[in-house]
Amino acid sequence: MEEFEDFLDAGGVVEPNDDMPESYRNAVFRFIELHANSEYMGGLTERDWIPKAPGMHRKLTALAKTQDEIGHAHLLYMVAADLGIKTREEMMVDLLEGRTHFHNVFHYRVHSWTDQIAVAYLVDAAALASQQAVFKNCSYGPYKRILRRVIAEEGFHMRNGEEMMLLMAHGTETQHDMMQESINRWWLPAVQLFGPDSRPGDELLRWHIKSERNEVLRDRYVQKFVPQLLGGGFVIPDPDLRKDPVDGKWKISEIDWEPLKKTMRNGGPDSARRIADARTAWQNAEWVRKALDSSAQVPA
Amino acid sequence: MKTYEVFLKKSGKDPFTHAGSVDAPDDEMALTYAREAYGRRSEGDQMWVVFRGHVLVADEIELEMADRTHKHNDGQLVAELRRATSGNES
Numbered sequence: 001m002e003e004f005e006d007f008l009d010a011g012g013v014v015e016p017n018d019d020m021p022e023s024y025r026n027a028v029f030r031f032i033e034l035h036a037n038s039e040y041m042g043g044l045t046e047r048d049w050i051p052k053a054p055g056m057h058r059k060l061t062a063l064a065k066t067q068d069e070i071g072h073a074h075l076l077y078m079v080a081a082d083l084g085i086k087t088r089e090e091m092m093v094d095l096l097e098g099r100t101h102f103h104n105v106f107h108y109r110v111h112s113w114t115d116q117i118a119v120a121y122l123v124d125a126a127a128l129a130s131q132q133a134v135f136k137n138c139s140y141g142p143y144k145r146i147l148r149r150v151i152a153e154e155g156f157h158m159r160n161g162e163e164m165m166l167l168m169a170h171g172t173e174t175q176h177d178m179m180q181e182s183i184n185r186w187w188l189p190a191v192q193l194f195g196p197d198s199r200p201g202d203e204l205l206r207w208h209i210k211s212e213r214n215e216v217l218r219d220r221y222v223q224k225f226v227p228q229l230l231g232g233g234f235v236i237p238d239p240d241l242r243k244d245p246v247d248g249k250w251k252i253s254e255i256d257w258e259p260l261k262k263t264m265r266n267g268g269p270d271s272a273r274r275i276a277d278a279r280t281a282w283q284n285a286e287w288v289r290k291a292l293d294s295s296a297q298v299p300a
Numbered sequence: 301m302k303t304y305e306v307f308l309k310k311s312g313k314d315p316f317t318h319a320g321s322v323d324a325p326d327d328e329m330a331l332t333y334a335r336e337a338y339g340r341r342s343e344g345d346q347m348w349v350v351f352r353g354h355v356l357v358a359d360e361i362e363l364e365m366a367d368r369t370h371k372h373n374d375g376q377l378v379a380e381l382r383r384a385t386s387g388n389e390s
Contacts, residue, residue: 071337071340075337079320082321293325
C-alpha cells in the first residue's frame with residue numbers, strides 16, 4: 001500500500017487492468033457509482049420538465065439536458081463496471097431497490113419551473129465545481145477521461161441555468177418572487193451538496209480521487225454565488241449570512257448535517273417517490289430491452 | 301449485452317482516439333448507442349465501434365522492455381562536438 005500511495009503521490013495514473021489495492025478499487029467504484037446514480041436520477045427529473053417547460057426553445061434545451069444526464073450515467077456506469085465489482089445491470093437494480101445512494105439534491109421535490117431553474121443554476125454549478133475538483137488530479141484514468149466530457153456538458157447546463165435565472169431576475173415582479181421562493185428552497189441543498197467538512201484521513205483525498213477538501217469547495221461556492229444572487233436582487237435564505245470584516249469573505253451559518261445524513265440514506269422528503277418513479281421507468285422499458293436482446297440473437 | 305469500444309476522429313489531422321465504451325445487444329444498436337453517447341454534438345466526423353472481444357491487447361511488459369537507447373539520439377554529443385569545432389575556428 002505504501003508503494004502504491006507513493007506512486008499516486010508522484011502523479012501515477014491507475015488503469016482498469018493494473019494491480020491496485022482492493023480498498024482503492026472499492027473506493028473508486030463506490031465514488032463513480034454514486035456519481036452515475038446521481039446523473040441518472042437527475043436525468044429523470046429533467047425529463048419530467050420537458051412537457052412543462054415554457055416554449056419550444058426551453059423544451060429543446062430540457063430535452064438536450066435530459067439526454068446529457070442519462071448519457072453521463074451510461075458512460076459512468078461503463079467505467080464503474082470495468083472495475084469488476086458489479087455489472088451495469090446490478091448497479092441499476094441496486095439503485096432501484098434503494099440499496100445504493102445518489103446526491104442529496106435529487107431527494108427533494110421540484111415544485112415549479114423556477115425550482116427547475118434554481119436546480120439548473122445553483123445545483124448544477126455545485127455539482128460542476130465538485131466534478132472539476134475531481135477531474136483536476138484524479139488518479140483513476142478512465143474516470144478522469146470521461147469527466148472531461150461530462151464537465152464540458154455540465155458547463156452548458158449551468159450557462160442555461162444562469163441565463164434563465166437572470167431572465168427571471170429581470171422579469172416581472174411575479175417572476176422575481178417565484179425565483180426568490182425557489183432560491184429559498186434550493187440554496188441550502190446546493191451548499192450541502194459538497195458534504196460535511198472532509199475527515200482528516202479522508203482516503204479519497206489521500207488517493208488523489210478528490211483534489212480539494214469539501215469545506216474548501218463549499219466556501220469557494222459561497223464566495224461566488226452570494227454576490228451573484230445579491231446582484232440579481234435576491235435574498236439569501238440564511239439569517240446569519242455575513243461578510244467577515246477581517247478577510248472580507250462571506251460566512252454562512254453553521255449547517256446541521258443530521259437531516260442530510262438521513263436524506264443520503266434515501267430517507268429524504270421525495271426519496272421514495274423518486275426511486276419508485278425510476279423503478280417504473282425501468283420496468284416500462286423492459287419490453288424494449290427484451291425485444292433488442294431477442295432480435296440480436298436472430299441470425300441475419 | 302456486449303461491450304463495444306468507441307473511437308472518434310475529430311478535425312482532419314487528428315488521429316482516432318478512444319472515447320469510451322458502450323453496452324449494446326448487437327452491432328447495429330452499438331453504432332446507434334455510440335453515436336448517441338459520444339457524438340451528440342458532432343464530436344467526431346468519423347467513428348469506429350469495435351467489439352471489445354476483438355481488441356487485441358499487447359503485453360505491457362514487452363512494450364516497457366523494448367530497448368530504445370540505440371533508437372534515439374539526444375544530440376548531446378553532437379552539441380559538444382559542434383562547440384569543440386567552433387572553438388577550433390576562432
